Amino acid sequence: MKRSNFQILSSLIGFVGDMKWIVIMAILMGVAGFMAAILIPILGGYGILKILANESWQPILWTMVFCAFMRGVLRYAEQASNHYIAFKLLAHIRDVIFRKLRALAPAKLETKEKGNLISLITSDVELLEVFYAHTISPVCIAFLVSLICVLWQGSLHFSLALLALIAYGTIGGLLPYFLSKSTMSAGRSYREKSAMINARMLEGVRGIQDLLQFGSADVYKEGLIDKTRGHAKEEKKIKQQMGLGLSMSNALILFFSVLMFLWSYWLYQNGFISYEALLISPLLQISSFGPVIALSNLGTGLAPTLGAGNRLLDLLEEEAVVEEVKTGTKPSFDRLEVDGVDFGYGEDLVLQDFSLKIPQGKVLGIRGASGCGKSTLLKLLMRFWDVERGKILVDGKKIQTIQTSALRDHQSCVSQETHLFHDTIEKNISFVKEGASLEEIEEACRKANIHDFILSLPQGYSTLVQELGSSLSGGEKQRIGLARAFLSGAKVLFLDEPTSNLDSLNEAIILKSIDDSKHGKTIILVSHRESTLQNCDLRLEMGKA
Numbered sequence: 001m002k003r004s005n006f007q008i009l010s011s012l013i014g015f016v017g018d019m020k021w022i023v024i025m026a027i028l029m030g031v032a033g034f035m036a037a038i039l040i041p042i043l044g045g046y047g048i049l050k051i052l053a054n055e056s057w058q059p060i061l062w063t064m065v066f067c068a069f070m071r072g073v074l075r076y077a078e079q080a081s082n083h084y085i086a087f088k089l090l091a092h093i094r095d096v097i098f099r100k101l102r103a104l105a106p107a108k109l110e111t112k113e114k115g116n117l118i119s120l121i122t123s124d125v126e127l128l129e130v131f132y133a134h135t136i137s138p139v140c141i142a143f144l145v146s147l148i149c150v151l152w153q154g155s156l157h158f159s160l161a162l163l164a165l166i167a168y169g170t171i172g173g174l175l176p177y178f179l180s181k182s183t184m185s186a187g188r189s190y191r192e193k194s195a196m197i198n199a200r201m202l203e204g205v206r207g208i209q210d211l212l213q214f215g216s217a218d219v220y221k222e223g224l225i226d227k228t229r230g231h232a233k234e235e236k237k238i239k240q241q242m243g244l245g246l247s248m249s250n251a252l253i254l255f256f257s258v259l260m261f262l263w264s265y266w267l268y269q270n271g272f273i274s275y276e277a278l279l280i281s282p283l284l285q286i287s288s289f290g291p292v293i294a295l296s297n298l299g300t301g302l303a304p305t306l307g308a309g310n311r312l313l314d315l316l317e318e319e320a321v322v323e324e325v326k327t328g329t330k331p332s333f334d335r336l337e338v339d340g341v342d343f344g345y346g347e348d349l350v351l352q353d354f355s356l357k358i359p360q361g362k363v364l365g366i367r368g369a370s371g372c373g374k375s376t377l378l379k380l381l382m383r384f385w386d387v388e389r390g391k392i393l394v395d396g397k398k399i400q401t402i403q404t405s406a407l408r409d410h411q412s413c414v415s416q417e418t419h420l421f422h423d424t425i426e427k428n429i430s431f432v433k434e435g436a437s438l439e440e441i442e443e444a445c446r447k448a449n450i451h452d453f454i455l456s457l458p459q460g461y462s463t464l465v466q467e468l469g470s471s472l473s474g475g476e477k478q479r480i481g482l483a484r485a486f487l488s489g490a491k492v493l494f495l496d497e498p499t500s501n502l503d504s505l506n507e508a509i510i511l512k513s514i515d516d517s518k519h520g521k522t523i524i525l526v527s528h529r530e531s532t533l534q535n536c537d538l539r540l541e542m543g544k545a
């Protein structure tokens, strides 16, 4: 979605929330720090006047030393506060993103590119540091310091205030405005392309085996290089604008400093200002550009940050497919029923007028042609999607009225792919049941016929999955997935091709375990294999809608 820069900036500022007091403190310390720095050359000027007049200059020297010391302390405190805010906010934003992903998962995430999401969570969020640590307070500091300096110049002569105002406005306002206008679209497209390259890179790493096997690795690499070239072009444009901005701001600083000196000299010659004012005015002008230089550098530096902000807001504004029910009914999950359901992902229906009563204490086996909607039926029973017409009932209550957490607690699903986390085998199984004892975990693993294999690993249940690399076979991973389902104690088990990677011996042991566990549970087993389905208590043949 396209947003104006103002919309992106105000949404990003919205995250500051309760930390606004720290931002205000950082701004005040920044203003005081810059004023201390501006005072040093002006005091130096006064010091020279005192020396020339043979008056005591030591108090001025000590004030300069004090200003220099305070400049260091205040600058440190300002930067520390800004970075404290930035890193706190980045952590908060990551939390917001994960909560959003949880709300969007799994329906919306099925269609999202993983590499793109990784870019968003990592580099895009990192880039926001520029905004929180180097944008909000520098903008306010530049405004306040410039205002103080304009008023100071005004106390000498109104035309000096006007000239100072034009100088600050040009370097800190007009210049970054025009520079950012020309780089903003490049900045957005730069972030989009970065994410796209990450996505292609991840895809390449995942699919490297297929690419090598079919001799397509070089073609894939060329494609990537092509995309990287386009990306580098955008980066070059941004960097060139940055360089241009830097040289223009330096040239403007010199121009306005000389102009200020010439103008105050003319005012002095014509008796409009004192000799003291002639000294202060140019010194004040030359030493007060620091805050507006920071602003003019922002003009181009902010472009990729705004691009990152826009991508973040896109994700946060995305609507979940199903609303989470926070305070709903918590049934005992004894009866599941599908009543006259129509459902499709797009225009075509996958399920049409589909009805089914699923009894408890029995294993229901489902078979059907590939793409007929077996997994879709399971997703609807887990409320990953909502039906378009008809009802899904749990103990006679519409599934949309049931508390989502209760649904997740009582249902467990084993799919063809089991994801393993970077942790021990034990933790990879036990996370489904809080406080599960080792005996319970081992019992679940015995049911899934994976216990003996785990004991054969170097550190048994404490073996780290990452140490095994990708050496676990599909069948071993699948049995770990089944062990999770047995341990979870869920009353409803959805098993989607749970034996697709298993040999007949493992299949037989697991089917027996499933049959032994069916008492008091509702179990749906989806499979293409006749051997898996032959002992099911009930069978359903699904056809295409």
Ligand SMILES: Nc1ncnc2c1ncn2[C@@H]1O[C@H](COP(=O)(O)OP(=O)(O)OP(=O)(O)O)[C@@H](O)[C@H]1O
Residues within 6 Å of the ligand: 110, 111, 345, 346, 350, 368, 369, 370, 371, 372, 373, 374, 375, 376, 377
């Ligand atoms: N998230 C999705 N968005 C769009 N279409 C989808 C989505 N998920 C599945 N489909 C489509 O819906 C149809 C049914 O898919 P589903 O996975 O339920 O079939 P299935 O019977 O389980 O197939 P298989 O036996 O091959 O696993 C297919 O045509 C599939 O391409």
